[in-house]
Amino acid sequence: MSPSYILLVVAIYVAVGTWMAYMSRKGMGAGITEYFLANRKVGGFVAALTYSATTYSAFMMVGLAGFTYKGGVGALGFELTYLSGLVLAVFFGPRFWLVGKKYGYISPAELLGDRYQSQWVAVVTTVVCLIFLIPYAAVQLMGIGYLLGGLSGGMIPFWVGLILATMLAIVWAWIAGLRSVAWTDSLQALIMLVTSVLVLLFVIYRYFGGFGGFFTKLETGYPQWLAVPGPGFFSLKAYIGLTLPWFFFCISNPQVSQRLFIPKSLGAMRKMLGGFLIFGFLYTLVSVMWGFSTKVLSPGLTRADLATPTLLSQPVIPAVLALIVMVGILGAAVSTIDSILLTLSSMFARDLYRRFRPRASEEMELRLGKWVIPVISFVAMIFGWLKLGLISALSVAASAGLLMTVPAIFGAFFWKRGTAAGAIWSMILGGVVTGFLYFSRWRPLGHWPAVWGGLVCLLAYIVVSLVTKAPLEKAREFLGYVEEGLKERNAL
Amino acid sequence: MRVKRWCWILWFGFLLLLDYTLPYTVLSGVNTVYGAFLFWNLFALVAIASMCVLLWKWRD
Numbered sequence: 111m112s113p114s115y116i117l118l119v120v121a122i123y124v125a126v127g128t129w130m131a132y133m134s135r136k137g138m139g140a141g142i143t144e145y146f147l148a149n150r151k152v153g154g155f156v157a158a159l160t161y162s163a164t165t166y167s168a169f170m171m172v173g174l175a176g177f178t179y180k181g182g183v184g185a186l187g188f189e190l191t192y193l194s195g196l197v198l199a200v201f202f203g204p205r206f207w208l209v210g211k212k213y214g215y216i217s218p219a220e221l222l223g224d225r226y227q228s229q230w231v232a233v234v235t236t237v238v239c240l241i242f243l244i245p246y247a248a249v250q251l252m253g254i255g256y257l258l259g260g261l262s263g264g265m266i267p268f269w270v271g272l273i274l275a276t277m278l279a280i281v282w283a284w285i286a287g288l289r290s291v292a293w294t295d296s297l298q299a300l301i302m303l304v305t306s307v308l309v310l311l312f313v314i315y316r317y318f319g320g321f322g323g324f325f326t327k328l329e330t331g332y333p334q335w336l337a338v339p340g341p342g343f344f345s346l347k348a349y350i351g352l353t354l355p356w357f358f359f360c361i362s363n364p365q366v367s368q369r370l371f372i373p374k375s376l377g378a379m380r381k382m383l384g385g386f387l388i389f390g391f392l393y394t395l396v397s398v399m400w401g402f403s404t405k406v407l408s409p410g411l412t413r414a415d416l417a418t419p420t421l422l423s424q425p426v427i428p429a430v431l432a433l434i435v436m437v438g439i440l441g442a443a444v445s446t447i448d449s450i451l452l453t454l455s456s457m458f459a460r461d462l463y464r465r466f467r468p469r470a471s472e473e474m475e476l477r478l479g480k481w482v483i484p485v486i487s488f489v490a491m492i493f494g495w496l497k498l499g500l501i502s503a504l505s506v507a508a509s510a511g512l513l514m515t516v517p518a519i520f521g522a523f524f525w526k527r528g529t530a531a532g533a534i535w536s537m538i539l540g541g542v543v544t545g546f547l548y549f550s551r552w553r554p555l556g557h558w559p560a561v562w563g564g565l566v567c568l569l570a571y572i573v574v575s576l577v578t579k580a581p582l583e584k585a586r587e588f589l590g591y592v593e594e595g596l597k598e599r600n601a602l
Numbered sequence: 603m604r605v606k607r608w609c610w611i612l613w614f615g616f617l618l619l620l621d622y623t624l625p626y627t628v629l630s631g632v633n634t635v636y637g638a639f640l641f642w643n644l645f646a647l648v649a650i651a652s653m654c655v656l657l658w659k660w661r662d
Binding site (some may be wrong): 191 | 618
């Protein structure tokens with residue numbers, strides 16, 4: 111594809127997105143809650159789209175399609191198990207929202223720190239998130255470098271895509287904080303969904319004459335791909351190892367759980383979660399069907415992650431549509447990166463800086479948070495540029511690493527006896543075990559790192575909590591308020 | 603409220619149990635779209651419908 115066309119379409123995307131980011135400043139107030147949470151006044155429709163765009167990165171259209179190409183229908187089960195994990199947001203959403211409003215929490219780490227009455231809980235949570243999410247953002251940036259390079263046949267150098275994505279993420283997060291991120295996310299979510307559906311329909315109807323013909327070809331040519339373990343990639347142990355951290359994704363990933371603070375009402379949260387469920391179901395089906403279609407059309411690929419580029423280069427796909435899909439993939443990556451940046455910077459300002467400067471003003475926190483955005487982006491960009499193996503490994507381990515915050519989150523809302531020491535040691539020990547198993551590639555009894563890390567983390571949380579002193583007064587007050595609020599609003 | 607909460611937790615636990623067991627047992631030999639493919643779609647739709655029931659009970 112001609113690099114000039116690619117750059118033209120990217121320029122239009124940048125111009126429209128930046129215009130939307132500027133428009134989002136209208137009516138913007140001052141203060142840290144306004145900047146990082148849009149003053150907790152986001153409506154249901156925009157909240158649903160920003161939740162969707164933040165959750166789904168470029169992994170869906172590239173990684174999940176590749177998983178399907180390689181392992182078959184297990185990829186569908188894997189991603190739909192993640193979607194069913196949204197039940198945790200249905201349970202925890204009203205809880206986060208209620209305490210967020212009452213105590214003025216900005217980040218999930220701040221919530222944990224206050225509930226366990228220890229700033230160190232917030233510090234450790236923030237450090238865990240920084241360790242795993244910066245490499246994850248770096249890999250997304252690298253993906254954009256490869257995408258533009260691959261589509262232009264190498265004419266657009268890797269570093270152009272890398273710098274472009276970094277600058278976009280900084281500018282769109284910087285202009286109006288969550289407001290600009292949410293508005294640009296909304297645009298990107300719509301592009302992601304519409305373009306991916308269009309490509310699928312083109313392929314299915316032009317090549318197979320419809321879904322009936324497509325499934326017949328799949329059943330006769332690749333029957334193994336329609337069962338698990340099928341071709342072998344999705345063994346039961348692999349399925350458990352992959353799905354375990356993803357099931358808890360909506361509460362373990364701070365850029366997603368922070369979204370539970372932003373709806374203007376519980377009605378808006380209902381629309382946010384309901385809208386995401388519809389979006390997620392469609393987007394998952396489409397991404398998996400991309401993988402299946404490529405399997406039937408080009409079965410001999412040497413690498414599964416080439417499935418999407420191969421599908422997009424099919425002659426039936428009009429060049430204009432392929433270009434817009436490229437924007438869809440670019441948007442999926444950028445919308446995830448800028449949300450991660452904004453969340454990490456809010457955690458840095460509120461949970462790290464305040465630990466060491468307890469008397470700092472809110473204005474100072476906000477100023478610091480805003481300046482941290484380009485700093486973290488720059489670090490992620492350097493990691494991406496160096497293409498270190500360590501960064502890729504940390505990125506792969508990200509969902510399992512963040513799983514280690516889950517027992518502390520559960521305990522905060524359901525166990526009065528949970529303590530700060532229990533929360534801290536669960537994250538540290540679980541994180542160390544998970545990291546060690548990922549780097550050593552050791553899988554005791556064939557189980558994946560998330561399983562062992564999760565077990566160690568859970569045990570550490572319970573045992574250490576039982577032998578240390580719990581902040582019972584705070585727990586009673588916190589949980590009493592939550593129970594009362596839930597009852598009033600008829601939430602479980 | 604507590605009883606209701608536990609009933610819903612058990613229901614979602616049951617759905618998850620099916621998610622991990624059925625495709626790897628009775629459906630592992632069904633190499634058509636009416637096997638694991640259909641099952642996981644139905645599983646997701648039932649889970650989504652159950653979540654919608656919970657969401658629509660909320661009051662502002």
